[in-house]
Amino acid sequence: MDVFEDMFVERAWSDECEKLPNKSTIFTNDFNGIPETLLLNVISWLLLVGLFTALRHQAGDYGRLALVNNHGTRKRWTEVFYSRATSTVHTPTPEASTSRMQNDAEGGRSSITSNTSEPPLSPIHSDQGFFAWIKITWKLQKEQIKTHTGPDAIHYLSFQQHLMTVMAIVTLVSIIIILPVNLFNGSTEGRTDLNEFGHTTMENVSPESPWRWVHVIVTIMYAPLIVLIMRRASGRNAFKTAATRTIMISNISASDRNKTIIRHYIQELFPDVNIEDVQIAYNISKLTVQNAEYVKILDARMYCEHHRDKDTLQVTPNLCSCAKENAYAYYQREERKLSGDVARLRAAALNEPLGIAFITVSTVHEAQNIVSHFTPGTYRKWNLEFAPSPDDLFWENLNVSKSNWYFKWGIVNFILFLTLFFLTTPAIVLNFLNAYALAKGNIYQISPVVSEFLPTLLLWTLAALMPVIVAFSDKWLAHYTRSLQNYSIMIKCFCYLLLMILILPSLGLTSAQKLIEWSISNDTIRWYCVFMPDRGSFYVNYVITAAFIGTALELLRFPELIVYIWMLCTAKSKAETPYIRKSILIEFPFGIHYAWTVLVFTISIVYSVSCPLIMPFAMIYICFKHFVDRHNLFFAYGPSNMISRNGGKIHSTAVTMTKSAIVILLVVMAMISVFRERGNARAIILFMTLVLTLALFALMSPIKRCASVPRPSVVEVAGPAPIYVPDVLRPRAVASGTLNNHAATNGGGVTGYGSDSVSDFDISSQYSVDA
Known part of the structure; x- marks a missing residue:
């Protein structure tokens, strides 16, 4: 007990934890820059959404449909990426859906070229208002999204909807219960260094106060809440066809x-x-x-x-x-x-x-x-x-041998681990900004724009860049199936993001290199500095940036636009433009977006008890993210159909990853009770809850289907089975037929979803252009 008594002696632990290695700091603004970050993000969001709306207003068709339905007019680049409504979409009937599935089972492209079983197209009627696309996206029906994009989009959107339910409940608890406890039942005597933001955190409540039990009870209640709600997401539409x-x-x-x-x-x-x-x-x-x-x-x-x-x-x-x-x-x-x-x-x-x-x-x-x-x-x-x-x-x-694949897997993941773990830890950005400010002698003159907004923006940029690196490396690995590739990308992205953005910065380590240095040194880690209030404000700023700037940039899709412009610039003539427009029609990267969404969910849940102000912005994030993904799934990306017996693994694993938020939250609260409080009883209860939760997760698998009657994981398609022959080996038809045969290859290789009654690659419309 002597060691723990020394830890809890009267000392300015907050001052010690706040100091950087050179004993100076630049983060001195009130409320840790949250108001300034929010203001800049809202302004940036309005500008970006306005830019997207203006570009979309200049286009003629809905984005994805404009790629495949060029009705005899020349298309500007805005008409390929940003568009508004003159297109038509299906309002499927049960008979039409059944007929479509039967056509899919035949293995051909009948759903693209045959119109006999489809009802007439029903247009999306909308006023020509500047922001009409918002109303159109909001009114999209589930069957419309499934018909154009595939069943994976439905599973993904259902997952987000259940996350919204969880985060809405947690937000209410944080604002109605935890925030008043932190504000009105704490004492700041002897803690004059705490800024206004610190008054809203759990650190404002004295460790000896009985009000600390509120945080413990809420933490324990979050575990069954998340499990019981998310199990419905794993059960709904869990079967595959x-x-x-x-x-x-x-x-x-x-x-x-x-x-x-x-x-x-x-x-x-x-x-x-x-x-x-x-x-x-x-x-x-x-x-x-x-x-x-x-x-x-x-x-x-x-x-x-x-x-x-x-x-x-x-x-x-x-x-x-x-x-x-x-x-x-x-x-x-x-x-x-x-x-x-x-x-x-x-x-x-x-x-x-x-x-x-x-x-x-x-x-x-x-x-x-x-x-x-x-x-x-x-x-x-x-x-x-x-x-x-x-x-x-x-x-x-399929020609890649198992031994060759595993050799490539080892090399790729080793290089990826070194690159992302040691070199791109986002906390390095903070150290650089601090060192630069100290070198210029402007320690106390740094604006909140630099000290809070810019680091979180750079953090979000690195978080967006890292999955791109992982995705490219996984494509080089040559997975056998799309579902397995998306699954691998999701797992690796989530693990790296969790380590880079949440775990290491929250532990107070400036980079992964510091973790290695600490492990081989004789110094003891300052456990009482773990999950400090200022780091809570940093993640509040991060969630704000992800909610506003992040979702607005997903609407604009600058990376795809840059690739499209590059392909146009390197084309030998404008005759290659139709092929370029088809080739950029990629599938929605479910693995990357699952990782991003679960990461923000985990950060918000982990800090929801100690820093309740994070939850309103996390709720804004999941609402904006859901709306943007609905729009992009229908109008921007090609169809996805990871139909396999294990094709739904990515969706069920995403639900399982939400359990990491529960585990990390229990670990954090238990560590705080041990190292920064004298609450032995609270620590014992939290540790017992953690052990019980881990046992339930490991042995009982609490996230299961909630259906009363077990349903098979795969439901057989009625009609003939698809033919297992790749398009490039099928007999080549006449020129127009060749385009139909290879259309799926360019657009993602998916049968049956994303097609209209009008032939997607009709020669007379695709190539009838003006000079």
């Missing part, structure tokens, strides 16, 4: 990579099974790259054909040269050359089968029977599992 009667066989030896051998072997083991189809995967990595170039040249050639001045349209074959030639002749020549290259690569790919095959049986029961009873033999050590959806597969990545 997929072709479960298709089995993926892997680890096939070279001598057995033949459809007849595979069919006969399975038929011998299971004589009562009716095998409908057998397909083998091939090495198409080179073919995919060359085919994409061929489609680009084909699109450009057809653009020239429909251009009224095709004889005068010029192309610059070499961007480093000023030499030009006739565009139509150039693209004709390149098309003939690439057509031959694609044909040779297709023939070569068909002679290079991989050790992966897809076998489709007649019923789900037969497929389950094969998967559960198949035992690898001494000769054929095959691995059987339910196949992902064809649209969920990265066909070009």
Whole structure:
């Protein structure tokens, strides 16, 4: 007890914790810069939303639909990214939805090219007001979003809606209960260094005060609150629709990579099974790259054909040269050359089968029977599992061997860990600003704009940049499925963000390097400095920045716009514009957005008890984020359809990640009770609650479906199963058909979602342009 008694001797622990290594500080403004940060963020938000509205007002169609429905008019760049309503969308009926799902099961692109089963399009009628897009986005129906974007969008938006419920309750508790306790039941005697913001925190309440039990009780009550509400998000729409009667066989030896051998072997083991189809995967990595170039040249050639001045349209074959030639002749020549290259690569790919095959049986029961009873033999050590959806597969990545993939995984994650853990810790930014101010001798003259707003803006920028680095590294890893890639990105982004933005700065460490230095030094860490009130204000400023500037920038989508402008600048001629417009139609990055959303939720819950003012701004964030994501999912991004037996793992894991907020909150409150208070009883209760919570999470899995009758994780699609053949290996049709075949490749490779009754790639409208 001597050690703990020394910790609790009368000392100016607040002064000691606030000091930087050089014994000086620049953060001296009242209320820790929160009013100034809020004012600047609101002004910036108004300007950015106004800019987005002005750009959208100049466009002709809704953003994503403008990419695929060019009705004979030339499009400005604003019409591709920002747009308003003259487009039409489906108001699906149950019959139409069923028919669409049946068409999806056939594996073709019937939902894109066939209109027979669809009802007439119903336009989104809106007044031509400047801010009409807000009303339109607000009125979007669930079935409209699902039809255009896919079922994953519904799971994601349902997750956000349940987070909104949790955060609304926590906000009410923070403002009505915790904030008055902090303000009116504390004493600031001997704490004259506390600024006005400190009066609103838990530190304003004396450690010996019985009012501290309010914080403990609220902390304990948050655990069942979050679990009971979020379990509904994991149960609602948790089932998936997929072709479960298709089995993926892997680890096939070279001598057995033949459809007849595979069919006969399975038929011998299971004589009562009716095998409908057998397909083998091939090495198409080179073919995919060359085919994409061929489609680009084909699109450009057809653009020239429909251009009224095709004889005068010029192309610059070499961007480093000023030499030009006739565009139509150039693209004709390149098309003939690439057509031959694609044909040779297709023939070569068909002679290079991989050790992966897809076998489709007649019923789900037969497929389950094969998967559960198949035992690898001494000769054929095959691995059987339910196949992902064809649209969920990265066909070009199936040639990557397991050993090669794990080697790349180790290298990538080691480099990523070193880069993000040691070099980009956001607290380094604060140290730099402090050192710069001290060097200039302006210690007490730093504006709140610099001391509070700028660090949080830089922190948010680093938080936005880090997932981009993770996403690019994961794409290089060559995952087999889109769902697995999104899942991996989500897990890594959340872990790195949690470490960089919450854990290390809250521990008072300036960087990860300081953590290593402390671990090998003889100094004792100042535990009483953990989760200080000023750091609470820092995260209030961070949540404000994320809520206003962050969500407004997500509307503008500057990164995608920069890529689009770069592609236009590097194009050889304007005939390549239609292909560029289709190629920028990417899928919504669910992994990144799940990580961002859960991070802000975790920060707000962790600081909701000690710093209740964070919750109103966190509530604003989740409301703005939900609205912006609804808009972008429908109007900005391409359809996503991670249909697989494990395709819903990303959504259920996101719900599981919300439990980290409960665990960290209990740990923080227990540490505060031990190291900064004499409340042994409170510490014991908090530790017991923490152990009980961890045991429930680990052993009982409290987040389950709340449905009274268990539903299967995958529901079989009615009708024929999809064909497991990549687009690049399907028979090439006439020129117009080729565009249809490759449209999904450019737009995300998803069948059935995001299409209208009007042909998305109708030649007469896509290429009928004016000079």
